[in-house]
Amino acid sequence: MFSSSSGDALALPRVQCPNHPEAILVEDYRAGDMICPECGLVVGDRVIDVGSEWRTFSNEKALKDPSRVGDAQNPLLNGGDLTTMISKGTGAASFDEFGNSKYQNRRTMSSSDRAMLNAFKEISTMADRINLPRNIIDRTNNLFKQVYEQKSLKGRANDAIASACLYIACRQEGVPRTFKEICAVSRISKKEIGRCFKLILKALETSVDLITTGDFMSRFCSNLGLPKQVQMAATYIARKAVELDLVPGRSPISVAAAAIYMASQASAEKKTQKEIGDIAGVADVTIRQSYRLIYPRAAELFPPDFKFDTPVDKLPQL
Amino acid sequence: MDQNNSIPAFQGLASPQGAMTPGMPMFSPMMPYGSGLTPQPIQNTNSLSILEEHQRQQQQQQQQQAQQASTGLPGTSGQTPQLFHSQSVTGTTTTALPGNTPLYNTPLTPMTPITPATPASESSGIVPQLQNIVSTVNLGCKLDLKTIALRARNAEYNPKRFAAVIMRIREPRTTALIFSSGKMVCTGAKSEEQSRLAARKYARVVQKLGFPAKFLDFKIQNMVGSCDVKFPIRLEGLVLTHQQFSSYEPELFPGLIYRMIKPRIVLLIFVSGKVVLTGAKVRAEIYEAFENIYPILKGFRKTT
Numbered sequence: 001m002f003s004s005s006s007g008d009a010l011a012l013p014r015v016q017c018p019n020h021p022e023a024i025l026v027e028d029y030r031a032g033d034m035i036c037p038e039c040g041l042v043v044g045d046r047v048i049d050v051g052s053e054w055r056t057f058s059n060e061k062a063l064k065d066p067s068r069v070g071d072a073q074n075p076l077l078n079g080g081d082l083t084t085m086i087s088k089g090t091g092a093a094s095f096d097e098f099g100n101s102k103y104q105n106r107r108t109m110s111s112s113d114r115a116m117l118n119a120f121k122e123i124s125t126m127a128d129r130i131n132l133p134r135n136i137i138d139r140t141n142n143l144f145k146q147v148y149e150q151k152s153l154k155g156r157a158n159d160a161i162a163s164a165c166l167y168i169a170c171r172q173e174g175v176p177r178t179f180k181e182i183c184a185v186s187r188i189s190k191k192e193i194g195r196c197f198k199l200i201l202k203a204l205e206t207s208v209d210l211i212t213t214g215d216f217m218s219r220f221c222s223n224l225g226l227p228k229q230v231q232m233a234a235t236y237i238a239r240k241a242v243e244l245d246l247v248p249g250r251s252p253i254s255v256a257a258a259a260i261y262m263a264s265q266a267s268a269e270k271k272t273q274k275e276i277g278d279i280a281g282v283a284d285v286t287i288r289q290s291y292r293l294i295y296p297r298a299a300e301l302f303p304p305d306f307k308f309d310t311p312v313d314k315l316p317q318l
Numbered sequence: 319m320d321q322n323n324s325i326p327a328f329q330g331l332a333s334p335q336g337a338m339t340p341g342m343p344m345f346s347p348m349m350p351y352g353s354g355l356t357p358q359p360i361q362n363t364n365s366l367s368i369l370e371e372h373q374r375q376q377q378q379q380q381q382q383q384a385q386q387a388s389t390g391l392p393g394t395s396g397q398t399p400q401l402f403h404s405q406s407v408t409g410t411t412t413t414a415l416p417g418n419t420p421l422y423n424t425p426l427t428p429m430t431p432i433t434p435a436t437p438a439s440e441s442s443g444i445v446p447q448l449q450n451i452v453s454t455v456n457l458g459c460k461l462d463l464k465t466i467a468l469r470a471r472n473a474e475y476n477p478k479r480f481a482a483v484i485m486r487i488r489e490p491r492t493t494a495l496i497f498s499s500g501k502m503v504c505t506g507a508k509s510e511e512q513s514r515l516a517a518r519k520y521a522r523v524v525q526k527l528g529f530p531a532k533f534l535d536f537k538i539q540n541m542v543g544s545c546d547v548k549f550p551i552r553l554e555g556l557v558l559t560h561q562q563f564s565s566y567e568p569e570l571f572p573g574l575i576y577r578m579i580k581p582r583i584v585l586l587i588f589v590s591g592k593v594v595l596t597g598a599k600v601r602a603e604i605y606e607a608f609e610n611i612y613p614i615l616k617g618f619r620k621t622t
Contacts (some may be wrong), residue, residue, distance in 0.1 A: 179569050179570070198565060198567075201565075207561045207562075210554055210557060210558075211568070248590075
């Protein structure tokens with residue numbers, strides 16, 4: 001209980017361990033102590049606890065949440081405003097005779113960032129639809145903020161910019177989503193997302209890696225319910241096909257879809273072209289075209305340790 | 319020969335050895351010009367000018383064929399460079415009538431100085447072929463599109479869809495968009511001369527319908543060329559090394575879009591080796607851009 005405080009108002013009280021004045025004290029917030037790490041002496045006590053005021057245990061959502069703290073701030077994205085606002089009243093006293101609420105505010109809370117907040121909400125909704133993790137959402141928000149502040153794409157719809165940012169973020173995190181997958185969760189057309197994508201890359205002066213067939217294998221195969229061996233075989237087939245340059249100029253998605261088709265047809269879990277086309281977002285004629293290109297050398301494309309349910313010569317020939 | 323004033327565009331021409339790129343149309347300096355040299359009042363100039371253009375074009379084509387036959391194989395890099403001049407006969411022959419721009423101020427061939435050929439840096443031997451020329455001209459008077467659409471042949475006009483008359487002629491095969499302000503866009507021609515001739519023909523049609531059409535500010539806005547390098551290309555390699563110029567998104571477009579800074583040309587490069595060049599205002603830019611990209615593409619040739 002040694003607290004040093006001089007009577008002088010200007011000198012800030014500095015708590016320090018009497019035996020180790022240079023030691024930096026460790027704060028134990030639960031007990032409200034400051035402890036010297038050298039000797040374990042409790043130096044300052046009755047430190048103010050900054051934890052939450054209440055601990056709510058009940059499962060059902062109580063009408064009144066007694067916590068007076070509010071949402072976590074995201075300082076990076078909002079310009080950190082600490083404004084408060086008056087909420088709508090509860091109880092009978094807040095309504096006047098005609099039933100209108102007495103205090104009407106609802107006016108321009110955060111004027112310039114209104115659009116940005118809206119966009120973040122939209123990004124969150126889109127990402128939630130395809131179950132994207134927090135890091136991709138954060139990256140998307142950062143990209144959107146950079147693009148928004150630059151104002152070079154000001155005329156474009158914010159939703160289009162948001163969708164394109166989401167696409168870029170997925171690419172940058174190493175888990176690319178196809179344009180069609182982003183289209184499925186956004187109201188913007190693929191063409192517009194593609195345009196905004198190119199504009200954003202130019203505005204931010206970044207570039208993204210080229211997509212490969214392997215990026216989509218795990219997602220497509222698990223959506224189709226194919227076992228791990230088939231997925232690994234399909235990955236191998238697609239990679240070999242690109243190495244041997246059997247499919248020049250074909251989109252990696254189409255090659256991946258054709259490889260999945262070949263692998264699934266050689267295994268016990270056969271999937272039709274239509275099913276694969278639905279999952280991958282390619283037309284079944286496209287799968288047919290790419291399949292025709294890889295079929296002639298099918299024997300070389302399979303991994304050496306693959307267990308064939310249907311032998312290579314019995315694979316369907318389209 | 320007098321130098322054309324609008325040539326300055328060519329001074330930046332960076333052809334590797336200063337010699338003529340083989341296969342380019344060559345003109346002898348002293349091409350006879352035929353009639354139409356005497357200054358004419360506006361109406362007559364317009365009517366005669368199409369004949370002149372036709373004549374010139376035919377002569378030029380004959381010359382071209384004669385020259386090309388005599389040159390022998392293109393692609394050999396020991397060619398004797400020739401001094402050739404652009405085809406312009408501006409100003410001295412036809413007086414500039416008020417409101418009428420000189421007839422032939424579009425140069426047809428780039429000017430190159432006489433320099434010996436340096437065999438060390440060989441040219442590609444491939445010449446991009448022009449596929450499309452877009453040009454604009456101002457007819458200088460307000461037009462009533464309805465009368466044009468009703469009275470002209472091969473004209474369509476759907477004001478709800480687009481606010482211009484779309485007119486087509488068969489020779490040269492082109493399409494024109496004619497706006498009520500008097501401005502016109504002519505597309506589809508395969509050479510600069512043909513574009514100009516076609517624009518004149520459209521102006522003539524409009525004139526015959528009773529409007530006081532002139533031929534002001536003819537300008538070529540865009541030229542598209544294409545060629546084939548005859549070997550497959552590794553686009554992935556190209557996009558890795560030339561990231562700041564290239565954009566390759568197989569999901570969006572199967573070709574690589576290469577935006578060259580100097581000259582400012584956009585090239586679409588495909589896996590098969592076909593290349594499309596666009597965005598040029600003069601023919602030389604297309605040739606220069608192709609000469610610039612060819613060594614890069616050779617470096618990314620597919621080996622299998």
